[in-house]
Amino acid sequence: MHRHTSSRSLSAVVRGRRSLAAYPPCIRLLSTTSWSLPNAPSTKFVKPTHKFSSPGDLSSKVPNAPLLPVYARPEFVLSHGKGSYIWDTEGRKYLDFSAGIAVNALGHADEGVLKVLNEQASKLIHTSNVYHNEWAPKLASLLVQTTQLEGGLGYAPNHKPTTPPNGLQVFFSNSGTEANEGALKIARKVGKERWSLKNGKAWDTPPGSEQCTKTKIVCFENAFHGRSMGSLSVTTNPKYQAPFAPLLPGVSVGQLNDANALEGLVTEDTCAVIVEPIQGEGGINMAKTEWLVQLRKRCNDVGAVLIFDEIQCGLYRTGTLWAHSSLPVEAHPDMLTMAKPLANGYPIGAILLRDAVANTMTPGTHGTTFGGSPLACAIGHHVLSRLSDPGVKSQIKNTSAYLVERLQLLTKWFPQHLQPTVRGRGLILGLGFKNPEVPAKIVALARERGVFVLTAGKDVVRLVPSLNIGKEEVDLAVEVLEGALKAL
Template sequence: MLRNSTSVLKKSLKLAQRQPFSTTFIRSTTIKSIPDANDDTATGKYITTVTKPYTVTTYARPNLVITHGKGSHLYDLENRQYLDFYSGIAVTCLGHSNPEITNIINDQAGKLMHCSNLFYNLPAGELANKLVDKTKQSGGLHDAQRVFLCNSGTEANEAALKFARKYGKTISPNKTEIITFENSFHGRSMGALSVTPNPKYQQPFAPLIPGVQVATPEDINSVANLISKEKTCAVIIEPVQGEGGVTPISAEFLLQLRKLCSDNDVLLIYDEIQCGLGRTGKLWAHSYLPKEAHPDIVTIAKALGNGFPIGATMITEKVENALQVGDHGTTYGGNPLGSRIGSYVVDTISDDKFLEDVQHKSDLFVAGLNKIAEKYPENIDTVKGKGLLLGLQFNSSLDSGKVVAKCRENGLLVITAGMNVLRIVPALNIPEDVIAEGLAIIDASISQVLAD
């Protein structure tokens, strides 16, 4: 079986290499149909013989095998080209196969990829310094001081939760409870999952970590009724809920939340794993806020590595003072290769001109999406989000999943979010002509779904 699988893989890769790349796939509103590959194709045979029999069940996936990408385009095993409006779930912020990042990987791989956290390394120290300095310069966490480097957003949130509990227990052994919010998403490990109050994710793995309570976004009384100076150690919230419907949290609510946390000596955690690093048009989503609304902890990942696995947890000195040697650690976190990439990403995204360009492209998207919403008033309620974390809120008459499938058939990769939202999270440097092409495909796809 393994020999046959390897043969299928080699034949499939040779097929992709033989066929020339298409550079004129979609222009203006010309739509070409790209149906998912059937089981008799190279793609179908690869999935059924090589992937599915040996891969743990996770997502429900279409018959599509991505082989390579460039900029804001992706290519499959049949060498068909797709526009990319999802960037690996808000990860490839500087586009696929970014040449500068490719050079960094090649250079650093020839020097040092790993040495563990038992020793210091140059790139990790530089990235930690850069995250703190650029954050302060950008109007973010005004008293940022320390950074824990790890490998993913889930790990960044796990660290944040552990740091918060350690802080709480320096005050009282009973100060361990955590408040989270409806429609939030913070990860899939047991700790992060415990503060992700979605039955679809939680029920198969219950019982989860105790001491978690759930409040309602934009309802400060719901938090006030749960928070306790004696028992609560932390509140965790996304300044823009991504998975939960592409919903920005108002500045007024976050100001109220910060005050409530301060009054009760409770740490405030902003999960900026999806909405951070330029996604909203500033370095951080909370950079729009006055310092009176800043958190104690910020969690970071996704865009930080442009596809290379890396995460970070940024904290204030107050949180650092609660930690002791041995309280937390990581083997791969802060490895030289990931840190070199992260430094380049932070330098690039924190540039004022780059962020201005993100906002300009956001304006193009919002204008186009509003036109689509106006065209289908009986099916689309509103355009949501901020920067290049945007969504079309469909009502019950239109299924976002069906629109995603039709977009894929028409050559555009886009994803859903909770609450029946079409989520758009492209590369931050997406070209303007690709924006126009993709919006035309969304428009056409909605029309086709409604006509079916």
């Protein structure tokens, strides 16, 4: 591949990019890569700082609304936010160290996002996908060119962005689960065409004649791909799946990093393999690079389409554009799905795919009413432009290094509760607990001390803060975790 050796920033390279100077300086650039570490756990937050009414005695501010009770929410109502902080209607302030759930990459009420949102909303919120709009092509081009420059989907880092952008294509949806539905559908169609080519028969033969068998899908234990029927079929959690069975037939479940099982798992009948390079909901479990190379090779051998779900771990959460950007191209997927932070909380999702699989799709084979709206794509373009700035990337690197060091100290100070290794990388991190009942308690204890964190998998507290946090937010979050661990 042609290499691009210039050290110019992305914003200088990728055409159509707004100048960063046009936006308020809400990303604090750091001058240091290391801060001093404490030598004992803080005792500041052993006692709760936030008082709540008891469950069952809901405050009058909690609406008694006819909402489907699919969430067990705590008894307060969130009203507004700024940066990494969020307030409830009673005036209590929290550090949102979960960024929604890995969504608000630039924090709450970001001025640059608001400016784009207001300007675009006053011009054009929606057009049907029967017509072109100004922003979907710009965001698609930026996704393709940024991927070429930073690495992913077969491009090693520093590839010169192609002008006009080509080699990869984009489909916009409104959520993560929809992006995965689309990816699975595309892989099905590719599988049918590959089967036809190999067997010299049409895949849409009438009943009675030989039917296409290349329709099976492979996923992995502890995966989370979404709640709609197709995505749920590859979300291997009985709690989520069992009430809604039967799901899609022909789904096989493997284990992350089990190389020996690959040959039996991924076969000539497999059309799609879907995997998170770092499992988020499932417990911050990392796929090993060597295993991803082996998985890629097995997909090549049998003609299966490899899909990476980077809905939680992508878009700079690990410090690089994609979680797989820094991996060898031999580990790269054919398709990638993204959503959560792309428009900083405004709903959007997308599939990014190589031409070789994209070319199967023709007018009418897939569609959406809302996906790719001018408003979602204008915001997405702004957010991606901001996140890909080199200053932001180095801030993520520095903050992550400090946060990991502080979490490592916790594993030493609280060995009775914590597993010895901090999970994840960048700003998708997890603390593993020895007792699976403790993470939910820690989440509640942290909330009573004004910090939002999440559980993941069976035994993990998950940290997926905004990507522009600094030392102050890390210190507060970790001191509260220290207080919660002491209070257990």
